[in-house]
Amino acid sequence: MHITDHLQPGSVALNRQADSLQAALQILVELMAAGGNLTDTQAFAADVQAREALGGTCVGGGLAIPHAKSAAVREPGLAALTLDPPLACDTPDGEPLRMMFLIAAPADANDLHVQVLAELATLMLDKDLCERLIGAESPQAFCDLIAEQEAADEPKAKHKKHTKPEAWRFVAVTACPTGLAHTYLAAEALQKAAQDRGVRLKVETDGAAGVSNPLTPDDIAGADCIIVAADRAVSTARFVGKRMVSVSAREAIRNPGAVLDRAAESNVPVYRGGDGFRANDWREQCREAYRHLMSGISHMLPFVVAGGVLIALALLFAQLGAPSPVTDMMDTVGRAAFVLIYPVLAAFIAYSISDMPAFMPGLMGGYLAQLGTTIGPEENWVSSGFWGALVAGFAAGLLIRLLNWIGRKLPSELEQVRTGLLTPVLSLLGVGALMVLIVNPPLGHFNLWLCDLLDTMQGGSRLALGALLGALMATDYGGPINKAAYLTGTLALVSNQYDIMAAVMVGGMVPPLAVGLSCLLFPNRFTPAERRTAPQNLLMGASFVTEGALSFALRDPLRVGPACIIGSGLAGFLSVLQNCGCPAPHGGIFLIAVIRNPPGFLLALAAGSLLGAVLLALLKKPLRG
Structure with a gap:
């Protein structure tokens, strides 16, 4: 495949001016349309902007390669643009953009755009070629330079050890x-x-x-x-x-x-x-167990989020005077979603470990954990909740592995009997006995004790819990510690502990807001590329997307980490102090209408974010020049 197969002189513009990245992208889209590659220019432009929103396509060295797969593309194509003067925007190395290539691929073209992207990126590693392209006198000369370079590279490619040029390394x-x-x-x-x-x-x-x-x-x-x-x-x-x-x-x-x-x-x-459970390396075993757990949690979270939002909307609409049948319906559906979170968690942990045969016993184990089923009277049952579902999921997955290992010793004539009867019955019996006889009784009492403890935690201990959960939300920006704190908030939400969820949410909102505010208030501490991300971080913080601060933390963890942790801890502390409550597990500032004590929540958020911004500025030295 050659770049010049998709790039024609009519799709090249040289030495054009653009006052923003969006304007430059629009020029490229118009070039693509002029080349006859598009069926709907506006739809393709929207797809390009949507792809750009997922992450910048600037590759450094003054070069950007935006790309999009779109149903509005008639046939694949390339457009090229050189900018004079260079365009200052968010780039990895801070260099302004001087040249851009836009790749358009049909929606059903599989990985064509990635192939073109790889070819183009490899070609552009030649800095001398880039300079000659930027200085090209005409679109035809621009395309000829690329064709000459590709022709010169072909003899070298014949000596490569790859089995075929299209193969991925x-x-x-x-x-x-x-x-x-x-x-x-x-x-x-x-x-x-x-x-x-x-x-x-x-x-x-x-x-x-x-x-x-x-x-x-x-x-x-x-x-x-x-x-x-x-x-x-x-x-x-x-x-x-x-x-x-x-x-x-x-x-x-x-x-x-x-x-x-x-x-x-x-x-x-x-x-x-197989996986880490079959390895001799305990680190790999722990990593694999974590992945199975996260697989279950990733399937559980939509039930928590959707159910919580419906309950919150029911409260809001009730305050606005909506008819009670409507609000009752939303509240009932939302709480029904909460009932399913533990069966779903256990089912998908089990499925992750042992595939489809483990789904049924995992689901039933989670359901028994939800009910708190024991051999005692039903009125004495207490849900073993998250921890019971966790045990049920791993037990079901590992039990299926054991049954499959034993089953391989049976005659092949009994294969259908084993898979269709013996494995389902024995796995359900084993998981059911484990939950009813061993797991639910102690864990049910543990959950009851924990709920009573949370209810009795008032004053300083409740404030300390809010500060701790807020700080943990800022520890690793969407990593395991952040997820553990968030899970604590969602589990408390199930028990109507709305103040804990509020502390978790405000703590998770602070890091992106803190770095965004610091960029705006103390610009001499940050590079131009970092300062340009301030609006994006402010929006992500307002939306409760903690990962917005991740790029800053990776570049400077010893300064960004402490500043965000202290700011989030303060926000969590103030949230609990002012008796704020959040009835939904996601939404950030957009849930302000249903948050208990909105002014207090906003005050906690502002104080934590401002403290984090100031601390970050104090820890960072001003940049030279």
């Missing part, structure tokens, strides 16, 4: 528990590191909206190594027989170059199937 899968920020940040970080190293990389993102850019069998077969950067279980059976590196999404964000370098080493083990 690496392929990767990224995923995080919520399927939002970390999934795509990890993908972008790996792609940027691959471009810097001049290697080919295709990344499949397993996000909240589903799988994007899926790996095909040919992609996997042609890869030298597979990279799995995930904090929850993903499908790995397709990688059996390939060399595979497994890391967390956070590690891929923090140090993508080291992950790629590790994948390039010759001693990377071949994946033989």
Whole structure:
């Protein structure tokens, strides 16, 4: 594949002016439309902007390669633009943009845009070529320079050891528990590191909206190594027989170059199937257990979020005088969603461990945990809640593995009897007995004690809890500690402990707001690229997206971390002090109408954010020049 197959002189504009990145993108879209590649210019422009919102496409060195797959693309194409004067915008190295390429691919074109992106990024590693392209006298001369470079590179390509030019050097899968920020940040970080190293990389993102850019069998077969950067279980059976590196999404964000370098080493083990539970390395076993847990939590959270929002809306509409049947219906549906969270958690933990046969016993184990079923009278049952569902999920998954191992010793003629009768019955019996006889009685009493403890925690102890949970929300910006604090808030929400959820939410909102405010109030402490992210961070903070501060924390953890933790701790403390309450687990400032004591919540948020901003400025030294 050649760049000049998709780039024509009519789609090249030289030395144009643009006062913003959006204006430059619009010029490129118009060039693409002029080349006859589009069926709907406005729809394609919207798709380009939507892709840009997921993460910047500036690759450094004054170059940006925006791209989009769209149903408005008739046939794939490229457009190119050079800017004079250069455009100052958010770039990795702070250099203004001087040249941009826009890639357009049809919606059903699989990974065509990624192939073009890889070819283009590799070509642009030649800085001398970039300078000559920026100085080209005409669109035709611009295209001729690229054609000459591709022709000169072809003899070198014949001597490469890859089996075919289209083969990927690496392929990767990224995923995080919520399927939002970390999934795509990890993908972008790996792609940027691959471009810097001049290697080919295709990344499949397993996000909240589903799988994007899926790996095909040919992609996997042609890869030298597979990279799995995930904090929850993903499908790995397709990688059996390939060399595979497994890391967390956070590690891929923090140090993508080291992950790629590790994948390039010759001693990377071949994946033989199974997971960390079958490994001798206890670290891998812990990592795998965490992924199974996060798989269950990622499926549970939509029930918590949707149910909580419906309950909050029911309260709001009731205050506005809406008819009671409407508010009663919303409240009933929302609380019904809460009833399902523990069965769903257990079912998907079990499914993550042992696939479909484990789903039923996991679901039933979670249901028994929800009911608190014991052999005693029903009026004495107490739900074992989250901890009971956790035990049920892992027990169901591991029990299915044990039954499958035993079942392999049975004659093949009994295979259908084993899978259709023996395994379901024995697994349900085993998990049911475990929950009813062993797990529910003590954990039910533990949950009852814990609820009583929270109810009796008043004064200083309640304030300390709010401060602690707020601080924990700012500890690792969407990582395990943040998720644990958030889970504490959602579980308290189920028990109508709305003040705890308020402390958790305000604590999670502070970090992006703090760094955004610090950029605005103390600009001499931050680079131009960092200052340009201030509006984005303010919006993410207002929306309760803690991950907005992640890029700052990765660059300067010793200063950003303490500032955000102290600010979030103060916000959580003030929230509880002023008896704020939040009846929904997500929404941020947009839930202000249903939050108990809105002025107090806003005061806690403002105080924590301002303290974090000031501390960050005090810890950072002014930049020179």
